[in-house]
Amino acid sequence: MNKQLTSFRSKKGNDVVFRYPQKTDFADMYSFACDIGSEDTFVALDAPPTESEERDFFGRMMQDVEQKESVYIMAYVGGTFAGNGRVNRGKGRHRHMGSMGISLRVAFRNEGIGTELMKSLIDEAKALGLRLLTLSCFENNVPALRVYEKLGFQKAGTIPGAIAYKGSYINEVHLFLPLVTE
Ligand SMILES: CC(C)(COP(=O)(O)OP(=O)(O)OC[C@H]1O[C@@H](n2cnc3c(N)ncnc32)[C@H](O)[C@@H]1OP(=O)(O)O)[C@@H](O)C(=O)NCCC(=O)NCCS
Numbered sequence: 001m002n003k004q005l006t007s008f009r010s011k012k013g014n015d016v017v018f019r020y021p022q023k024t025d026f027a028d029m030y031s032f033a034c035d036i037g038s039e040d041t042f043v044a045l046d047a048p049p050t051e052s053e054e055r056d057f058f059g060r061m062m063q064d065v066e067q068k069e070s071v072y073i074m075a076y077v078g079g080t081f082a083g084n085g086r087v088n089r090g091k092g093r094h095r096h097m098g099s100m101g102i103s104l105r106v107a108f109r110n111e112g113i114g115t116e117l118m119k120s121l122i123d124e125a126k127a128l129g130l131r132l133l134t135l136s137c138f139e140n141n142v143p144a145l146r147v148y149e150k151l152g153f154q155k156a157g158t159i160p161g162a163i164a165y166k167g168s169y170i171n172e173v174h175l176f177l178p179l180v181t182e
Pocket residue numbers: 041042043083102103104105108109110111112113114115116136137138141142143144146147150
């Protein structure tokens with residue numbers, strides 16, 4: 001599963017590589033989770049995880065990937081781990097659906113990588129036979145909403161005050177993308 005998926009040049013001229021995760025990626029993932037957790041940005045993680053929490057997460061992630069319950073795509077810019085995205089297949093009556101998430105290190109945002117990552121994840125979701133994708137987003141996360149709506153995601157609705165963030169309660173937007181027309 002270490003095949004390179006794609007490579008391209010970003011809007012800022014950086015060489016970007018997407019590939020599937022490998023068992024040796026733990027250190028990259030942990031350092032990334034610590035950076036995102038410390039940044040306190042628009043993601044569920046509100047603090048750096050402990051190494052043991054991240055090991056549990058990484059173990060489950062690799063198991064889900066092996067069992068084709070999830071797809072993760074790792075983005076590298078000039079050899080530096082820039083971030084990743086995922087699709088997690090639903091369970092039971094939701095097995096035809098996938099939930100998604102993406103995040104990038106602050107240094108690699110706003111150069112088109114998030115949009116490309118989402119496109120690759122949508123292709124992966126189709127290859128898994130999924131019929132519908134869902135995701136949720138802070139209502140004030142303008143760049144993320146721009147990416148999702150540009151790729152055809154529609155707003156299903158908003159849950160008022162669902163997210164506790166920096167001392168306030170922020171609305172959470174739920175979005176969906178049908179992958180089949182019938
Ligand atoms: C969300 C995220 C993955 C997007 O990735 P990215 O590589 O920065 O996104 P892109 O560069 O492909 O696209 C960003 C779009 O938002 C637009 N944008 C960025 N800041 C904006 C602003 N303040 N106002 C309006 N539009 C803005 C950009 O112009 C671009 O749109 P365009 O392609 O039409 O020009 C990235 O910002 C990130 O990791 N954020 C922190 C974690 C996060 O929020 N994850 C998502 C949780 S739902």
